[in-house]
Amino acid sequence: MAKLLEIENLRTQFFTADGVVRAVDDVTYDVNEGETVALVGESGCGKSVSALSILRLIPWPPGRIVGGSIRFLGKDLLQLSDPEIRRVRGHQIAMVFQEPMTSLNPVLTIGLQLTETMQYHLGMSNEQAEKRAVELLRMVGIADGERRLQQYPHHFSGGMRQRVMIALALSCEPKLIIADEPTTALDVTIQAQILQLMKDLSNRMGVALMIITHNLGVVARYADRVNVMYAGKIVEEGTAEQIYHSPKHPYTIGLLASVPRMDQHRGRRLVPIEGQPPDLTKLDNGCAYRPRCRWAFDRCAQAIPPLEHVGDGQMSACFRKHELGDDVKAAS
Amino acid sequence: MATPQAVIDTSELDQLRIPLRTQLWRLVRKQPLGAAGAFIVIIMSLAAIFANVITSYNPVANDLASMLQSPEANHWMGTDEFGRDILTRVIYGARTALSIGLTAAFLGATGGLVLGVASAYFGGIFDLITQRIVDVLMAFPLIIMALAVVATLGPGAQNVIIAITIPFIPTCARVVRSSALAIREIPYVDAARALGFSHARIILRHMVPNVMAPYLIMLSTFVGQAILLEAVLSYLGMGVQDPTPAWGLMLKGGAEEFLESAPWVSIFPGLAISFAVFGFNLFGDAMRDVLDPKMRRD
Amino acid sequence: MYAYVVKRLFLMIPTLFGAALLVFFLMRLLPGDPCEIRMAGTGQYADPEAIAICQKDLGLDKPRIVQFGGFIGGYFTGDLGVSMWTHQPIAYEIGLRFKLSLQLAIMTTMVAVALALPLGIISAVKQDTWIDYAVRTFSIAGIAIPSFWLGIMIILGLLIVTQAWLGEGWMPPINYVSPFKDPWGNFTQLIWPAVATGYRYSAVATRMTRSAMLEVLREDYIRTARAKGLVEKLIINRHALKNALLPVVTLIAIEFAFLIGGLVVTEQVFNLNGLGKLFVDAVGNQDFTLVQQLVMLVVLIFVATNLVVDVLYAWLDPRIRYA
Amino acid sequence: MSAQIRESRDKSVGKGETLLEVRNLKKYFAVTEGVVRRRAIGNVKAVDGVSFTIARGEILGLVGESGCGKTTTGRCILQLETPTSGEIVFEGVNLEKLDQKAMVAWRQKIQVIFQDPYSSLNPRMKVGEILGEPMRVHRVEPNAAKRRQRIAELLTVCGLPAKFADRYPHEMSGGQRQRVGIARALCLNPDFIICDEAVSALDVSIQAQVINLLEDLREEFNLTYLFIAHDLSVVHHLCNRVAVMYLGRMVELAESDELFDNPMHPYTQALLSAVPVPDPTVEAQRSHQVPKGEVPSPINPPSGCVFHPRCPLAVDSCRAQVPEFRELKPGHWVACPRV
Amino acid sequence: EKGGILNFVVAGETPSYDAHRETTYAAVHPYAPFYSVLIRVNPKNPQSPTDIVCDLCKGKWKVADEGKTYTFKIRDDVKFHDGTPLTAKDIVATFNKIIFPPEGVPSARKTFFKMVESVSAPDDYTVVFKLKFPSGAFLPAVAAPYNYVYSKKDLDTHGYNWHTDHINGTGPFIFVQHQPGAFVEGKKNPNYHHKGQPYLDGFKAIIAKKMSVRIQAIRGNRAAIEFRGFPPKARDDLVAALGDKVTVQESDWNCVLIATPNHKRKPFDDARVRRALSLGMDRWGGSAYLSRIAIVKTVGGVVFPNHPLAANKQELQQLAGYWPDLEKSRAEAKKLLAEAGASNLTVDYNNRDVDQPYKVVSTWLIDQWTKIGVTTKQTVRPTPAFYATLRKSHEYDVSIDFNCQSIVNPIADVSKYLCGAGNNYSQCEDPKLGEMYDNLLRTGDVKGQRAIIRQYERRALDEQAHEIITLWWYKINPHRSYVKGWKIAPSHYLNQQLDNVWLDKKLM
């Protein structure tokens, strides 16, 4: 499969009065054409920032991409001029955000919000764009498109708005859709509808999908490959199978052990990860997970473990990645 | 059965307790305008408190020999038509402005706090009636109110304070009421109710302290407004009366009549008003940024 | 919507009545009455007989409650009464000055809006840069500088500048000319007071624009717009501005209602024969009836503006709908 | 604790004495519209005839989609809302019949933990005050020194260092605040705690800590929980029995294992299949039948069975008749005539 | 030179056009040009209080019956602006309205005409006033500038209130319009009875209540003149800024500021205390100083300083508080206060919220009093409250008060100091002073009058110090130099018909 997006050593930081927040710290990963990649991790670990960095949507001040490269179809997005990056945004890479309630402009009609992108990027006329918009709405399961285009977001329920957001993302037939927690704010049944819809559409149109989530279930159901993030770094990478069945990083192991599972026996006691996620302004020159890690030893404090292969495309950023196998079974 | 195994590691949270000096410095860096405002406010307060130490002139005594002198070594801001040193009167004017401003702001904001919280908490007919009264007071022209107060109670600083306070109360009551209404819906108030606390306790312990932010914001903006209002009223002849050194009063009469030949008479008191209000507004703005959760990023 | 407006109109009644009650009794609390002031001209003997005739003439000898009844009753007969000072119908007295005050209020608002929108937007867009600090300082100064003093300083500035350039001190025209008769003369007269009051007004509006804009710029839909690849100008103009304008429009309308009060001092400084000056004069003359009606006018403008603002809000914001 | 012990305990609870009984609870809200001046446009039937019992020592899970009335049910039990109709009987006493004094005593027996760890603690009070105030007001511990000791104990029990008594809520992380919220619920020695989404706002790793804590506390203090949640996995993990609500009505109620292994109501089935399991292999095998459409508005709920517009089994009669909530198997109640 | 429009500024606005019932000068400045009066102060010599000449009458009036009958011959060439010819009947109707108003019609100066028994017109061009007793106050009362002659026809057809908002006179100018709050406009009367006059095409009286606005109006040539008076500093500024484009006319002013002690309050019932307050003032020094900043200047007694009946400097210096030796005066004041047991006296002082000259002079006064150890608590009140305090509530120890008359008429004017006079607010009681005044009224010759007035003055200002005179006003009228023909009078009420004013186009 051809590489669509290659992120290398990406570093994004926020310069705040409380210090420098190293939100994304030396992150490297790829997305291949047509595949679905998931980015998981706890709140505040840098998932959204890494996604926003791709389209250079980090607000300055206080945030800034301080290093690395983001190659998309061979071009380094970080080197593009402002007009050039705008041609990528929404056109070749589209985003779907977490909050369907607030991601649409409340005072503009759905129609206008849908058509302006097409007019802008594809040079469509108003009529063409509207025709296409109706078609898009039908595709995401909203009937009666003509009437709907005249309406405002508050006429739509949360699930419907998220469908509109998906239609918006699809409108210019992008190569990649980044969905940042697209369903977290929605009800369980609606969540499933939306995710299914995204997955189906991306398959059908051959669009690569990057799903950002902290729901391990969602990842298991929809993702081909998974990147696990902790404290601004990718700590483990692999196929969904690998991550769930033979995790090679203590954090992944911890995560899996701490979620209650419906398919397993109720009697199991959860094994939480003790402690708190670290403060991203106070990262030291060691593994950030070490205070919470059962396997931590001296070396973890001395150097940051690099993300390295553990075989078969799986990668882990742990000094003891090869020793972990048995404990997993014990833990679950 | 064992109690929970691990006690959370709290070392990094302890770092939240930062020394006051560092916090202050951070505030200055985050809110440079606010710090500038605080600086002006402090200078003004010092001038007011130590007026008699700073200047040796008497603010009310006439000096026949030196009327309407332009600024020079002995009179940095010149003198007015009674030969009174303008700098001295500006400094003493700070006293008048501050005492009136602070008192009126405090009374207005506190009155509004009481009314607003009570109105929000009790609701119903009480709320309805207070809201109607608030409507009337807010729509009512200040100058009539001031005139009536000054004319019936007689002029003088304390009546100016009353005149200025009255319009503040409804303004603050509005703001506090809406915050209090919001706070009534917040879970910790529910928690307090679930714990079986009395109404009085819920209001005083759980609601009032949490409307302190709008209260303090109103308070700090009111000081500036009160200084401005005092100046306007005095200028219109409805405020403090001669020979009390008051900035608005200093802009009346001679200041305007001899504008071209003795501009210093009107320039300096006007600057004093502007700077004072400017300072308090900067300070109030910074206060709003710090206290208003909407503006706070976290 | 219609029902809502009607309901709101009814809700105005208690407010107006409260204001009427308040102003009536406040005025009656004042020592003295218009007759005594009238006979004060030369400090001569104030003939009690003349004063009594005058008081009888004005109905001041009647019990308060009757006077109040007459005041309120006038609204049902459509008769606002006559001024106790000039004996002219109050409607006429107010009508005479209304044009000027209205024009001044409109010019002031135009000055304010012309300053506030661009400044507020640029300051929000360039938040925490020197531009932002400059705009904020400028706007806070506008709130701090008393508008009457600014007026005085403008006059001083005009004198100094014209003296230096033209060799002769120039003052704005002293009599109101209709803008339709002599637009330039009208402009040269009113622009200065409009600037003096407009600065303060613009300062308030600038701050509001800035904070509304900042809030909007932090909203998710702005990020969405950016993610769509739109140019920044379009994002500001189409996506941000319309949302940010909502509170700004409200503020402008409400400040407009307060303007009548704000013009009181400015009209003094520039000797403009508007409602503000009429107000101060009426108060000075203890012209009870005129003061009462002027206060009622101010209160009415205030409550009416509030209603208009609400309706406007509903009209501008598609989220709000009244059945 | 081993799985066996848990299981045997599960069997024993629920058979014990009834602690709380809710009978045909209804709560309607008058809904208003308009931002500026509100006006009534109808009633939200937030809770529309809900009945259940909770036995001492058990954990009853209450699940359902957003807006289905879970929180409102809890608030009615807490007497934070006055029910429109229906009875709440606690330890055999009807709450409506209580006088002021008895009410205060009763308040101490039933406590609540809120979802949002940020807004459920008064930001102006130190943790020590938050915990001390109820004990002082209700004279549970009038002696200041003893009270301090008790606060320290409570904090330790909830997994926090005792020195946190001097902290303000904003000086703590979300998980820590939630622990304070739990400690507050415990400070009056209640019998019954309503956990309204008590873990939903927490991150996965922290969530597990709090779930474990809740389990342990139940053991230690013999507590009874009404556990409101929308995360089925958590409910499955924690609860003995589970009630499923939909649009203000209860659609299914059963023992936990029974409900998850053998869901009967079509809504419950859909709900379960919508929840993804964190295991790709399992997921690949599961059927993903997700209900179509969205949750209707509770202002104008559908006639008859409220679920019929989304129900794959719906027939004409569902439109007309409100289904009866019947016990199909011992302990397994369903509100659907088609199963 | 003929032609041109005169713009002038007026500080006030009259409530009605009917000067018979108004007391403000604002009923004079803009409206006097529309009317004629029977007799008036000579516009060519307004400084002289005794130079009274005919306006509507002809030649010299005849006094007969030992001063109890005055006969005026009326001009036959006068027409009202509406075309009606003027006859003696109009004048009779006018004075009947002023002197014997019907029930319910106010007349502000009715009391000035107490001596008049009747007014009649034996024929169309003769008017006869019959007096009850001869009085020196009669002619000045008739010559008062308020006595606009109305048309009998108007009074008969429209009633006595018609003139409050209508104007139909015989004056040099015809009313064009009045925009309330803004201006009054008049145009030339081509049929004016003083042939060749007026010189102006018209005038515009612009209302500007604030002194600064009026000064700036002249500074910026938006107006040419103001007729009331500017403070000296304003004069200096205008001269400095405009050079010879501005001309200044100055005059003593028939107004005086008086500090009135409240005799009903302790210790001001004690003449020693009142005297001390007077003694504490440096009037001569104050004159030099205040005349630079306020519209006061002249040191004087009860009579307008330039009048033959006024005390000369030597006589003045005999009075307490007018002594040439200030040190002695202040020492005496302190002594008196000590004697009266009022050494640490605090005065509750009632002041009016008007800068010129009330607040300026009071500020000076208060400062003066500190020099004899008297503290002053000043309350400045807006005009209505000030008068309510002065006249009704009497809640003050000392109040500022003033006396201001149009025609200089000492015999009438000094009645202000009479205890029990309607406009005396000191609440004093002094029958002896009353006797003196009665004496004065009955004395015909000037020398005798002068002697009695000196006694009266000594008693009122020194021995009893019922009232404490501060300084007499000083009228300063800087105006654009192109305004010609207008002469300053000792009163701002006088000489305002503007019929002999013209504009020098060369200087414009």
Ligand SMILES: Nc1ncnc2c1ncn2[C@@H]1O[C@H](COP(=O)(O)OP(=O)(O)OP(=O)(O)O)[C@@H](O)[C@H]1O
């Ligand atoms: N504008 C900002 N200013 C300062 N710090 C920021 C800003 N935006 C994000 N951060 C910090 O960057 C870090 C990563 O944030 P990010 O939003 O990427 O987290 P996330 O993984 O998406 O979390 P969540 O699951 O809560 O969305 C956080 O610690 C956050 O505090």
Ligand SMILES: Nc1ncnc2c1ncn2[C@@H]1O[C@H](COP(=O)(O)OP(=O)(O)OP(=O)(O)O)[C@@H](O)[C@H]1O
């Ligand atoms: N005070 C109130 N006034 C009006 N309507 C209310 C009120 N409280 C709740 N409702 C409505 O009642 C319904 C049930 O609300 P409730 O909060 O009980 O739902 P929930 O099941 O707890 O939902 P969630 O999962 O979102 O917390 C909702 O439609 C809600 O909008």
Ligand SMILES: [Mg+2]
């Ligand atoms: Mg995120």
Ligand SMILES: [Mg+2]
């Ligand atoms: Mg809820």
